[in-house]
Amino acid sequence: MTRATIKDVSRVAGVSIKTVSRVLNKERYVSDDMRQKVEEAVARLNYHPSLAARTLAGRRSFQIGLIHDNPSPYYIFNMQAGVGQRCREANFRMIIQPCDINSPGLVDDIGALIDQAQLDGIIMTPPVTDVGTALAELFRRKIPVVRVQPGTDLTATSAVYIDNVQAADDMTAYLISLGHRRIGLVTGHANYFASGQRLTGYRQALQRAGIGFDAALIHPGQFDFQSGAAAAEALFALPEPPTAIFASSDEMAAGVLAAAHRMGISVPDQLSVAGFDDTDLAQVVWPSLTTIRQPIRDLGYAAADLLLEFGETIERRQLPHELIVRGSTAAPKG
Amino acid sequence: MTRATIKDVSRVAGVSIKTVSRVLNKERYVSDDMRQKVEEAVARLNYHPSLAARTLAGRRSFQIGLIHDNPSPYYIFNMQAGVGQRCREANFRMIIQPCDINSPGLVDDIGALIDQAQLDGIIMTPPVTDVGTALAELFRRKIPVVRVQPGTDLTATSAVYIDNVQAADDMTAYLISLGHRRIGLVTGHANYFASGQRLTGYRQALQRAGIGFDAALIHPGQFDFQSGAAAAEALFALPEPPTAIFASSDEMAAGVLAAAHRMGISVPDQLSVAGFDDTDLAQVVWPSLTTIRQPIRDLGYAAADLLLEFGETIERRQLPHELIVRGSTAAPKG
DNA sequence: GGCCCTGCTGACCACGCTGTCTGCTTTGGC
DNA sequence: GCCAAAGCAGACAGCGTGGTCAGCAGGGCC
Structure with missing residues (x-):
């Protein structure tokens, strides 16, 4: 048959x-x-x-590509789930393309993908969103693009994002409202534009509360567990250590927790810890993390929606974040 | 242009x-x-x-499908990475199809996927591997199938797997070697055949050590954090509680850790905790988990390899697991 | 020298569908 | 009651490949 x-x-x-x-x-x-x-x-x-026949005969392929270079399984999984759901609704198919932003073959790979599969559109997640050569290649081919949380050339393509400045402001303000005055900040990888935005939000909240900015409290990280732990150790070693640490990702916050455990610092009694993203990690560590919920799945859904509804027309959509309070934060004692 | x-x-x-x-x-x-x-x-x-033209004209589509219904981002991510890498090497493309094994439309969805995309082969992960109706549909279409860790009809398709019995035996034997005699076991979801195999390994190790089997120490779970925490609470409430708990997934082990923290039971001094999988979670919780490393990425790579190399010919491949000792286990005190 | 066999190349069609264009029928406006 | 416009259906070409088959050259065999 x-x-x-x-x-x-x-x-x-x-x-x-x-x-x-x-x-x-x-x-x-x-x-x-x-x-x-x-x-x-x-x-x-x-x-x-037959998709093959439709693609060959028509102008559309009913396929969109999701290009990512992101080490976080949780992020990718939810992104895929959101994009995938919107694709199913439209009877489209989603092609996943992991890549390496440091690879010299990046642009060729993306070009080959589009040529071979004749994609109808592309969704990019950070940090690929901000690779100029890759973007240029996409423009050259005149293919519709939606970027998730882009950092540069904000008006060049359609985009979906959250308000990173406001989110970091919210968390910082919350910690201040608990009574904290010395709040450490573990920033993310410099490749991510969001890292800078979150620093801005942090400073903004401090300033509003009349708290002076101390550069010693800012420590760079790489979004991962190890760098979170390392940052925590550096911050604890300060002459006047922070009473709260706000990490720019849940993974780094988990690293802060582990460092605190190792050093016998109890959370949240002696130290409050906050994360960012609300990945499933946040509820699995102990104590569970106060964090900013970033609606990754919804961002993926919205990105696919923009692609399918608007095509080449440039649109943008901002999605709401949410402050999630759990057990890792409390008022400083004394 | x-x-x-x-x-x-x-x-x-x-x-x-x-x-x-x-x-x-x-x-x-x-x-x-x-x-x-x-x-x-x-x-x-x-x-x-053009992939479309090649597919239409030829007998092959250069595409394989990965069908999964697995709630763990870590599992899916690594699976995709392994399959994806092998696909890249062969210049094949990988189509991801999340599904719901309880959905009545499951079989139709799979059929539609194969028809539309004219897939050259299918890789399935548990628990979809053991859905009889889905398997029957694939046989009807005579499409090459590789299953990862299948539980039923072991000879029906090609398969890749680890030795679950031996892995559980290894972990149990390790806990016994530390001096533990009462070892709790949190099993996985009944849909996963591996759950039963791990119970077998557990019993096997106990028997070899001359330790009697106590059904009260076995508690069912769902592979997730919540059920791990619940199981731990039930086990602690026993008249004679265990000195070690072996959970069938890292997520459940994290749940056990959280429950222990809540109840003021220190790990590993008062309780040893072991997981299974060695997901990234294992190193992010505190203390980091002693666990069995399951080479998920390699399983994915091997599955794609079998598909591309052998096609319809049925082959199987067993991959090695590894006991990873970290901070969550120690000798029982006293 | 005629034969077949192997190595190599190209002409031509088919794959399953969409785009275009043609033509027929019905509807609506005066 | 006539004509233009809108509604509707089908014939046909062509999308970019792979499969089939025919054809040609050269080498080894009888």
Whole structure:
């Protein structure tokens, strides 16, 4: 038994091939009578149109690409889930393309992907969003692009994002409201534009509260567990250590927790710890993390939505974040 | 500027279209002279063959599907990384299909995927591996299938797996060697065949050490954090609680840790905790988890390898696991 | 020298669908 | 009641490849 083709459907329905095609593509000018006959035949034969043939004959491939270079399984998983759901709704397919932003072959790889699969659009996540050569290649091919949390050339493509400045401000203000005055900040990788934005939000909240900025309290990290632990150790070693540490990712916050455990500093009694992202990690460590919920799945869904609804037209959409308070933060004692 | 086609290549190289096709597909009967001319033209035009056209004209689509219904981002991420790498090496593409094993549309969804994309093969991960109706649909279509860690019909398809019995035996034996006699076991979801295998390994190690089996020490879980915490609380409440708890996943082990923290039980002094999988979680919680490293990425790579190398021929491959000792286990005190 | 076999190349068609264009029928406005 | 416009259906070409088959050259055999 071989699979049914559009010919089989047209024969069973007693109409022309083109009419079947019209029904499948929801084109105008098909009578209800015809439409019904075709739909019955499709259901009876369990017919599914060949993507290859549609792509070859038509202008669309019904496929979009998701390009990422992000080490966090949680981020990728949720991103895929969001993009994937929107794709399913539109009967599109999603092609995943992991890449390495430091690889010299990056641009060629992306070009080959688009050529081979004839993608209808591209979604990029940070930090690939800010690789100029890759962006240029996409523009050259005039393919619709949506970037998630882009850092540069904000008006160049469609984009979805959260307000990183406000989010960091919210968390900092919350820690201040608990009574903290010396708040350590573990920043993210410099490649991520969001890192700088979060620093801005942090400073903004301090200033509003009339607390002076102390550069010694800022420590660079790489978004990962190790760098969080290292940053915590450096901050604890200060002459006047912080009573709270705000890490720019949950992974780094987990590193801070581990360092505190090792050094016998109890959380949240002696030290408050806050993260960013609300990955599943946040609820799995002990104590569970106060953090900023970043709606990664929704960002993915929105990115796919922009691509499918607007195509080349440039649109942008900002999604809300949320402050999630859990057990890792408390008022400083004394 | 539109993309180059095989026609352009043939014109530039001064040969027929078919000869270009032969070079691309590494067919026999092409002289070195011709091959070189074609390769130069391909490079000069930066030509990439259209997947759609190849699929339509030929018997292969150069695409394989990865079907999963697994809630763990870490598992999926690494699985994809392994399969993806092997695909890249073979210039194949990987189509991700998340699914819901409880959905009535499961079989239709899988059928539609294969029909639409004309996949050359399918990789399945647990628990989809053991859904009889889905397997039957794949057999009906005579499509090559590789299952990862299948639980049923072991000889029906190609498969890759680790020795779950031995792995659980190894961990249990290790805990016994530390001096533990009462060892709690938090099993996994009943849908996963591996859960039963791990119980077998646990019993096997106990028996070899001459320790009696106590059913009260076995507690069912769902592989997730919550059920791990709940199981730990139940086990602590026993008249004679365990001195060690072996959880069938790192997530559940993290739940055990959290419950212990909440109840003021120190790990590993008063309680040893062991996990399974060696996900990145294992190193992020405190104390870091003693666990069994399951080579998920390698399993994915091997699965894709079997598919690409052997096609319909049934092959199986067992990969090694490894006992990873970290800070969450120690000798029982007293 | 005629034969077949192997190595190599190209002409041509088919794959399953969409885009275009043609032509017929119905509707609506005066 | 006539004509233009809108509604509708189908014939046909072509998308960019791979498969089939025919054809040609050269070498080894009888």
